[in-house]
Amino acid sequence: AQSVSQHNHHVILSEAASLELGCNYSYGGTVNLFWYVQYPGQHLQLLLKYFSGDPLVKGIKGFEAEFIKSKFSFNLRKPSVQWSDTAEYFCAVMFKAAGNKLTFGGGTRVLVKP
Amino acid sequence: EPEVTQTPSHQVTQMGQEVILRCVPISNHLYFYWYRQILGQKVEFLVSFYNNEISEKSEIFDDQFSVERPDGSNFTLKIRSTKLEDSAMYFCASSEATSGGAHEQFFGPGTRLTVL
Numbered sequence: 456a457q458s459v460s461q462h463n464h465h466v467i468l469s470e471a472a473s474l475e476l477g478c479n480y481s482y483g484g485t486v487n488l489f490w491y492v493q494y495p496g497q498h499l500q501l502l503l504k505y506f507s508g509d510p511l512v513k514g515i516k517g518f519e520a521e522f523i524k525s526k527f528s529f530n531l532r533k534p535s536v537q538w539s540d541t542a543e544y545f546c547a548v549m550f551k552a553a554g555n556k557l558t559f560g561g562g563t564r565v566l567v568k569p
Numbered sequence: 570e571p572e573v574t575q576t577p578s579h580q581v582t583q584m585g586q587e588v589i590l591r592c593v594p595i596s597n598h599l600y601f602y603w604y605r606q607i608l609g610q611k612v613e614f615l616v617s618f619y620n621n622e623i624s625e626k627s628e629i630f631d632d633q634f635s636v637e638r639p640d641g642s643n644f645t646l647k648i649r650s651t652k653l654e655d656s657a658m659y660f661c662a663s664s665e666a667t668s669g670g671a672h673e674q675f676f677g678p679g680t681r682l683t684v685l
Contacts, residue, residue, distance in 0.1 A: 487672075489673075491676070497678070498573075498660075498676050498677055498678040498679060499660065499676035500676075501673060501675070504673055545612065547612075549672070554617070554624070554625045555600060555602075555617055555624070555625070555664070555672050556602070556614040556617060556625055556627075557602075557604070557612075557614060557674060558614070559604075559611050559612040559613075560611065561610075561611050562611070562612075
């Protein structure tokens with residue numbers, strides 16, 4: 456079965472530090488890739504998405520992600536985090552052979568200390 | 570900005586009771602979804618709905634679950650006889666239909682279901 460894994464469950468860092476969250480998925484042919492964020496008390500919001508084209512994708516709030524097909528990875532990065540980036544981050548994959556459903560990773564809770 | 574809304578935000582029910590979770594998708598969207606997240610576990614797909622019928626469902630979506638679009642705006646998930654293990658956060662999502670087949674899903678805030 457298709458699966459998605461996120462490397463870290465919890466990340467703690469200070470403001471201005473760089474952030475990289477790992478996401479890997481099982482082989483499953485053509486994929487669409489997403490990163491969602493859930494701020495405390497809020498709903499899942501889309502940070503960025505990859506459908507095709509340039510594998511380096513820029514999203515909102517200074518986030519970017521790179522699709523590396525050979526590694527089945529879609530890691531999320533931000534060069535300099537702010538306290539307001541404290542949230543839970545979810546990687547999600549749409550395996551096209553399996554229809555339009557999203558398969559989620561387990562999420563990574565990020566705490567940015569001021 | 571249009572949003573997916575869900576009601577109630579929290580539902581407490583007794584085991585064996587029926588519950589209906591309600592969602593109002595974004596108005597021009599045509600694909601609707603339900604996901605759930607049991608505490609401490611991953612967000613899991615339950616069902617997708619398009620053109621007034623189920624287009625996909627997971628193994629979790631057994632006969633005790635059903636979905637309906639009773640009117641032009643609401644999308645509901647019914648659990649006929651709740652079990653303790655149905656306790657979870659239930660998320661509704663919707664997406665546009667595009668000819669390219671790539672869909673960005675917009676999520677609601679969730680309904681936390683607690684089965685006692």
